[in-house]
Amino acid sequence: MNTPLPLNTGASIPALGLGTWQSQPGEVQKAVAHALSVGYKHIDCAYVYGNEDEVGEGLKKAFDSGVKREDIFITTKLWCTYHSRVEENLDLSLKSLGLDYVDLYLIHWGVAMNPKADRSGNDPKFPKLPDGSRDIDHSWSFIDTWKQMEKLLQTGKVKAIGVANFSVPYLEKLLPEATVVPAVNQIENHPYLPQQEIVDFCKTKGIHVTAYSPFGSTGSPMFSEEGVSEVAKKHKVSPGTVLLSYHVARGSSVLAKSVTPSRIEENRAIIKLDDSDMEALESIHKKKGLTRFIYPAFGVNFGFPDKQ
Ligand SMILES: NC(=O)c1ccc[n+]([C@@H]2O[C@H](COP(=O)([O-])OP(=O)(O)OC[C@H]3O[C@@H](n4cnc5c(N)ncnc54)[C@H](OP(=O)(O)O)[C@@H]3O)[C@@H](O)[C@H]2O)c1
Numbered sequence: 296m297n298t299p300l301p302l303n304t305g306a307s308i309p310a311l312g313l314g315t316w317q318s319q320p321g322e323v324q325k326a327v328a329h330a331l332s333v334g335y336k337h338i339d340c341a342y343v344y345g346n347e348d349e350v351g352e353g354l355k356k357a358f359d360s361g362v363k364r365e366d367i368f369i370t371t372k373l374w375c376t377y378h379s380r381v382e383e384n385l386d387l388s389l390k391s392l393g394l395d396y397v398d399l400y401l402i403h404w405g406v407a408m409n410p411k412a413d414r415s416g417n418d419p420k421f422p423k424l425p426d427g428s429r430d431i432d433h434s435w436s437f438i439d440t441w442k443q444m445e446k447l448l449q450t451g452k453v454k455a456i457g458v459a460n461f462s463v464p465y466l467e468k469l470l471p472e473a474t475v476v477p478a479v480n481q482i483e484n485h486p487y488l489p490q491q492e493i494v495d496f497c498k499t500k501g502i503h504v505t506a507y508s509p510f511g512s513t514g515s516p517m518f519s520e521e522g523v524s525e526v527a528k529k530h531k532v533s534p535g536t537v538l539l540s541y542h543v544a545r546g547s548s549v550l551a552k553s554v555t556p557s558r559i560e561e562n563r564a565i566i567k568l569d570d571s572d573m574e575a576l577e578s579i580h581k582k583k584g585l586t587r588f589i590y591p592a593f594g595v596n597f598g599f600p601d602k603q
Pocket residue numbers: 313314315316317339340403459460481482506507508509510511512513514518535550551552553554555558559561562590603
């Protein structure tokens with residue numbers, strides 16, 4: 296679970312991380328502290344999840360019980376209404392988390408939203424126009440956001456910078472303008488949505504892929520998917536173990552969210568899958584023609600969930 300996977304910065308990222316999206320107040324502090332107490336070394340956070348204060352409490356509990364800051368890997372993300380104020384948003388996250396630095400700071404989505412939303416009575420995180428559509432700041436380019444991300448590296452407040460939800464066209468636009476190649480692209484990834492094109496593209500550019508929603512997020516039918524259960528039966532492990540191990544076999548790190556202590560523990564098991572296992576898992580989306588996008592990738596299809 297903590298296999299160090301290399302980043303283009305010379306540092307490494309632990310193979311498994313605890314996700315914190317949708318982890319509710321009263322739950323997430325305990326989940327973070329429990330995960331760190333049972334050996335997790337990687338926690339994935341985001342400003343927009345609205346729970347970084349509590350994640351910070353969980354981190355503090357872990358530090359108080361002997362976990363060392365330098366032994367764990369913390370990721371957080373820049374929210375869309377802060378594209379023109381990158382350091383300001385990072386500082387808010389650091390304050391909530393109670394940290395001096397994060398190991399990885401990501402552009403959460405490559406689209407800027409109205410930065411004045413909080414001063415105009417609009418929803419501060421998901422502003423809308425009067426017609427109900429997203430209040431996108433079309434005048435702002437994510438290339439300028441990246442320039443601000445690059446500057447953060449000199450502040451010591453981030454060890455590495457990267458992106459999330461970036462499609463190949465987005466990366467092709469970014470890379471010629473970038474001084475620093477993103478260390479990571481965090482994308483939705485699971486057997487329903489292998490995103491092979493992006494995974495392969497990132498590999499050729501030295502960008503590490505982190506898979507999110509490996510179980511297909513809350514309420515997904517993936518645990519009982521035939522190909523998944525076959526591989527699980529063969530190895531005498533749970534379907535969850537197969538779904539997590541799939542990413543490590545592809546060279547990616549993976550984020551599993553749970554607030555349930557027994558699941559947090561169960562999800563630590565990562566096994567080695569062989570070629571026939573990978574074929575079985577990869578055939579799922581081919582056989583069924585599934586292309587399930589929980590969050591349509593920018594550059595492919597624009598859309599926003601109300602919360603994410
Ligand atoms: N960059 C982005 O835009 C982005 C988007 C989405 C997610 N993420 C990150 O990736 C993380 C993971 O993705 P996710 O939260 O969408 O979903 P996920 O990890 O695929 O699934 C979480 C769901 O699976 C349940 N679960 C966890 N372990 C289980 C097990 N062993 N057996 C059965 N059920 C299990 C959880 O329930 P309980 O919690 O009730 O146990 C929860 O309902 C997020 O939390 C977030 O940190 C990033």
